[in-house]
Amino acid sequence: MYIPSSDEEDKRLAALESYAVLDSLPEQEYEDITRLAAQICQTPVALITLVDQARQWFKSNRGLSFRQTPREQSFCAHNLQALSSSLVVEDARQDARFQHNPLVTGDPHIVFYAGEPLLDDDGFTLGSLCVIDFQVRQLDEGQLKALKILANQVVTLLTARRRMIQQARLQQQLRASEARFQNLVMATPTATAVFVGREMVIQQVNPPMLAIWGKDNRVIGKSLHTAIPELEGQPFLAQLQHVFDTGEPFLHQEGMAHVIENGQPRQVYFNHAYNPLVDEQGQIYGVINVALDTTAQVVARQQLAERETRFRNVVEQAPMAIGQLKGREMIIELGNERIFEVWGKGPSIVGRPIVEAIPELEGQPFIELMATVFETGVPFYGKAVLAKLVRQGRLEEVYFDFSYSPIRDTAGQISGILIMAVDVTGQVLAQQAIEKSEQRFRRLVEDAPFGIAVFETADMHITLANETIVNLWGKTTAVIGQKIADALPELADQPFIPLLKVVYATGETYRSTEQAADLLIDGRLQTRWFNFVYQPLVDGQGQVYAILNMAVDITDKYLASQQLRQSEQRYRDLAAELDNRVQVRTQELTRLNNDLQRSNDNLQQFAYVASHDLQEPLRKIQTFSDLLGLELATHADPAVGDHLRRIAAAAARMSALVRDLLTYSRVSTRQQAFGSVSLSEIMAGVVASLYKTIQRTNAQLEVAELPTARGDKSQLAQLFGNLLSNALKFVKADQQPHIQVAYTHRSADELPAEVHPTTTVPFYHQISVTDNGIGFNTKYLSRIFQVFQQLNGRNEYAGTGVGLAICQRVVENHGGSITASSEVGQGATFCVYLPA
Structure with a gap:
């Protein structure tokens, strides 16, 4: 069975409904057509069927006892394809489409069917005119043609029926129209008035219009200029007269009028239209006036404009960066000078999407954050967020505190994003510097050879303590975070906590030497002696916020001095x-x-x-x-x-x-007049003096940043010059020299066992010169620093055997030590240790 598309079927059913024929009473014209069809085709059954959504209904039924069947059992539903020829089924029992149909297999046992589709003027198939027999038969060409003519007659009857229904409805609508118009004028919430004749006599006026005029219904029957004399000198009477004379409608948006209300003049705004009224002969007999009071909207818009102006002034004068984006595209709508400075762009980017105006934001989180705020309406607040922006032609890293807030229109819908930002790069960098400083301070505290602790607030909470002072107290790091009175209860009745409170209150440093303290160490009370300092720590406002305690355990020294x-x-x-x-x-x-x-x-x-x-x-x-x-x-x-x-x-x-x-003699005998010298500058001078040799040998040098030390500039230059010259000289003929100069800060405990500086200090500078030359056997290490000692023949590598002896004498003059390590053919490393 043909199944039309949903849209096509909806239109067909609507067309069928427009005839108002379904479930109507039998009519003689239709009965005559089915009787004539049965006689012409010589069949016991003739039907006029109309197919709706669920059934086929018989407008005229000749030869069957029922008036409708389900649509899925209908033969006539197959005519919905609007075929140009009749649908003829000679034996439904042999037709695959119908052989299982209940109307075939059961009562009334249909065998033969011939149907002509009922096509209306719009091309919709409403049903069919069909004939049915209970035995096999055929129709000749004349019978089929007659059946088609009768089907067209059914459609003609239906069309006439629809036209008559439509005319009746139209007349009823016309009669009700005037009454509705009268009621509409009075009931409409829109201000409406009807003026008749050239004098514009007020025929009808509803309460909203009277409210605009500031009048009551006593104005009805009066001419407009008489009823509202204050219109004199205003354009409205002339506009009405022009509409009456020309028939041209007039529309004006937010026109201003001066009216008298309760004896007081008032200024109102409204949208109003003047339309001509025409009688049956097409003559203009009056004008209808429809008006909408827009005073509140105009005043609100004026106030909004004032607020917008104030807002723009606030934005322009605000010390923070402010910008406004519009729509999902995030188009830059507004921005002050500060926001353009932040973006590193000019005002010319206004009107462009932000992702296009500031392309470097791609890949950063800001565009996605804006989209989230636009979608969810939840503001976003960022604190010290890093942004990478192109400013003055280069990419800069800048930190901001900022907020993205949704902007809503009058309907409550999100229409854009408001950006507010403050450049906090200076503060962030300062904070980072403070954090680095604090980290350095904590490392210094941890590495300090004496005890250090910090006590904060008036309650003296231990916020910092290195391992040395914790051991002096005989405690563990668990005391950090506790009050000192709780961490070291044995200090009660001793002077230390009262002294701390005095320093906290006065801000004056307290120092003590050979101070005895009774401490609980390893489960027993022991007396220890200390040199210590209580140093107040002051904030930017000059207020003491903590106390730094530095202490040295001198118990052994004190006891020794007593014995002394x-x-x-x-x-x-x-x-x-x-x-x-x-x-x-x-x-x-x-x-x-x-x-x-x-x-x-x-x-x-x-x-x-x-x-x-x-x-x-x-x-x-x-x-x-x-x-x-x-x-x-x-x-x-x-x-x-x-x-x-x-x-x-x-x-x-x-x-x-x-x-x-x-040179060796001078190094040995020169009186030392040491000063502060930059080893990096000395090394740079040496490299410059060896420039030709470096160029000739195509040598590669990697020189680390070297520290400042105390020494003799010329002797240290001789030292580094001899080391670099050796590294450039002692290489194979076809080898490219590769020299690395490295630096390490060493404590005395970290020095190799074979290194014995001539001066003992806590820390040393280690400068290492590593080459990829011929190297030497370390069993000759003790010889290479002696005068006139050479491990290679003079014909292979030129030299006097004095250079390394000079190096050793320079290092010893400076209180340090020099050593070397190597493997034959694997290069050598010379390490110089100078007091720090």
Whole structure:
């Protein structure tokens, strides 16, 4: 069975409903058609069927006892396809579409069926005119044609029926229209009035219009200018007259009028329309006036405009960044100068989506946050949030406190986002610096060789304590967070807690030496002696917020000093003798010092001789050997040239040796006048002096940032110069030098066992020079720092064997130590340790 689409079927059923024929009483015209159809087709049954949503209903039923069947059993429902030819079923028992139909298998046992669809003027199939027989039969062409003509006659009757129904309804509507119009004018909430004739006599007016005019219904029957004289000089009478004369409607939005209400003039706003009224002959006989009082809206809009102006002024003058985005696209609608400075853009971005105007926000959380606020209506507040913005052509990291708040329209719908932001980059960076400082402070506290604790608030809560002071107290770190009176109850009746309160109240530092304290250590009360300080910590307002306690346990020293005092008397008798011995020893030291001075003078004289008297003959040997080489360049005997080259090379080595010995002598004898020097600057100067060698060898240097130390600038330059020169020199011929200079801050406890600085201090600077050269066997480590010691032949690697001895002497002059580590063919590392 054909099943039309839902939309198509809805339209067909609506068309069928418009005929108002379903379930109507039998009518003779339809009965005549079915009787004629049965006679022409010689069938016992003829039907006019109409198919609705659930059934087929018979308008005329000839030969059957029932008036309707379910739609799914209907033969006529197959005609809904609006076929151009009749549907003929000669034997339904043999037709797959109908052989199981209850009307075939049961009463009335239909065998033959022929039906013509009822097609109305709009092309909708309403049902069919059909004939039925209980035996097999056929219709000839004339019978089928007659059946079609009769079906068209059924449609004609239905069409006439619908037209008559429509006309009756129209007449009824027309009669009710006038009454409704009269009632409408009076009942409508919209102000309405009807004026008749050129004089604009008020025929009808409803209460809303009277309220606008400020009048009562006594104005009915009067001309408009008489009833409302205050309209004189206002444009309304002329506008009405123009509509009456031309027939052209007039519409005006938010027109202003002056009216008199309760004897007082009042200014009102309204939307009003003047439309001509036309009689049956098409002549204008009056004007209908419809008005809507918009005074409240106009006043509200004016107030809104004023508020908007005030809002814009507030936005422009606000010290914080404020912006307004519109719609889901987040179009920039409004912003003050501060927001444009924050974004790093100009006002020209107004009117553009924010993701387009500020593309660097892509991939950051802000666009998604705005979308969430727009969807949910829940504001978002950010605290010190990092944003990456392009400002002045470069990407900057900026921190903001900001809020995204939904903006709602008058209907309560979210229409945009309000942005408020404050640049807190300075505060965040300051806070980060404070946190880093606090971390450094805590590390210093933990690493300090003496006890440190911090007590906060007037109740003296322990907020910080390093392991040293916790051990001094004989406690564990569990005491942190407790009041000191609770953590160390044994301090009751001792002066320490009262002293802390005095320092907290007065802000004055308290120091004490050799102070005894009774502490509960390992389950028993022990007396310990301390040197300690109570230092007040002050905030930005000058208020004491905590106390820093620094303490050193001097118990062993104190007890030793007590023993020393007890033994003091025994040694007083020896004082005189010791004094004599000291005087004698002083005289001996004075003599030795004079001898040392004479020795230094002699060494200085030697240095002069080495630098002048020894160097001068060497320079002459080199000069004359060069001249002989030029004069004998064409000498037939090649041995002569080889002898001259050997003389020049020997003189050059001798000159280098004299220079190195001179340097070694000066390093050994120079009086030390140390000052603060930058090791990074010294290293940079050395690298610059070796520039040509670095370029020639294509060496790679990696130099770490070096610290500031106390020392002699020229000696330290000699030290680093010799180390780098060796690293550049002792490489294979085809090898590219790779040198790393590293720095580490070492405590005395971390020094290797073989390192013995000449000065003992808590911390040392370790500068390491690592190369990828030929290396050496560590069994020769003790030799390489001795004068004239070389592990390689002179023909392979030039040198005097004095350079590393100079390095060792410089390091020892500075109170440090030098050592080295290496493997043959794997490079070497020289480590210099200088006091920090």
